[in-house]
Amino acid sequence: MTFRLGLTGSIGMGKSTTAAMFTDAGLPVWDADSAVHRLYQPGGAAVAQISALCPAATTNGNVSRETLKVAIAADPNMLTKLEAIVHPLVAADRAKFIAQTTADIAILDIPLLFEKSSQHEFHATLLVTAPADLQRTRVLQRPGMTEQHFQTMLARQMPDAEKRALATHIVETLDLSATQAYVKVLIAHIRARHA
Numbered sequence: 235m236t237f238r239l240g241l242t243g244s245i246g247m248g249k250s251t252t253a254a255m256f257t258d259a260g261l262p263v264w265d266a267d268s269a270v271h272r273l274y275q276p277g278g279a280a281v282a283q284i285s286a287l288c289p290a291a292t293t294n295g296n297v298s299r300e301t302l303k304v305a306i307a308a309d310p311n312m313l314t315k316l317e318a319i320v321h322p323l324v325a326a327d328r329a330k331f332i333a334q335t336t337a338d339i340a341i342l343d344i345p346l347l348f349e350k351s352s353q354h355e356f357h358a359t360l361l362v363t364a365p366a367d368l369q370r371t372r373v374l375q376r377p378g379m380t381e382q383h384f385q386t387m388l389a390r391q392m393p394d395a396e397k398r399a400l401a402t403h404i405v406e407t408l409d410l411s412a413t414q415a416y417v418k419v420l421i422a423h424i425r426a427r428h429a
């Protein structure tokens with residue numbers, strides 16, 4: 235049976251970077267943010283509903299994230315409405331991945347894992363974390379990121395301290411080689427205990 239490791243952490247804490255380390259170690263990674271990207275592409279399963287919710291956010295069958303962010307900033311209910319469209323489609327994509335994977339360990343990178351109380355769907359969880367000031371610096375360095383959007387996303391996420399209390403494993407993402415070493419140790423630990 236495949237060991238399902240849920241990888242999570244708040245915005246900018248290092249989920250994608252850590253997920254890539256699991257990929258480099260040869261393990262399959264399913265990533266919720268990438269699933270959303272597929273849903274927003276031309277032909278993607280969310281495009282028609284998003285067009286109905288926010289007509290300005292779709293052009294040529296493609297969802298514009300920048301326009302969606304403007305709409306979210308203008309309307310406090312927009313993100314909730316968007317989630318109602320996107321989350322069931324993401325859940326279906328994840329179920330398909332789980333049903334198809336044959337690896338001994340699979341990684342599922344899910345930003346809202348604890349917010350949705352889905353920890354019980356995994357054999358273990360790994361929380362990526364970093365000090366709040368480093369998180370803020372990382373996120374605000376991104377092109378197109380605003381303080382308002384950062385605060386909106388942060389307010390929708392469970393505080394890091396609460397996530398720490400729920401996680402099986404925790405890694406601080408302060409140094410790439412230290413995190414890489416941790417990932418290797420964790421894989422060996424899971425294989426030793428669950429093989």
Ligand SMILES: CC(C)(COP(=O)(O)OP(=O)(O)OC[C@H]1O[C@@H](n2cnc3c(N)ncnc32)[C@H](O)[C@@H]1O)[C@@H](O)C(=O)NCCC(=O)NCCS
Pocket residue numbers: 243244245246266267270299300302303306313316317320321324345346387388390391
């Ligand atoms: C708001 C959007 C357009 C911003 O797109 P953008 O490319 O700038 O950011 P990206 O998608 O890479 O998200 C960055 C990070 O923001 C956080 N985040 C994204 N969506 C949410 C949300 N609904 N609630 C809380 N945090 C969120 C996560 O930490 C995520 O990793 C986009 O995040 C979106 O469409 N969100 C709704 C879908 C969703 O809930 N996705 C979360 C995983 S299912």
Ligand SMILES: Nc1ncnc2c1ncn2[C@@H]1O[C@H](COP(=O)(O)OP(=O)(O)OP(=O)(O)O)[C@@H](O)[C@H]1O
Pocket residue numbers: 243244245246247248249250251252267345372406407408409410411413414
């Ligand atoms: N282990 C690490 N050591 C040093 N820096 C790191 C580490 N992990 C991540 N970072 C830095 O933090 C930034 C944010 O990381 P990453 O994009 O992986 O976060 P994320 O949690 O996936 O973000 P989001 O929630 O927005 O999707 C990266 O650009 C990288 O510079």
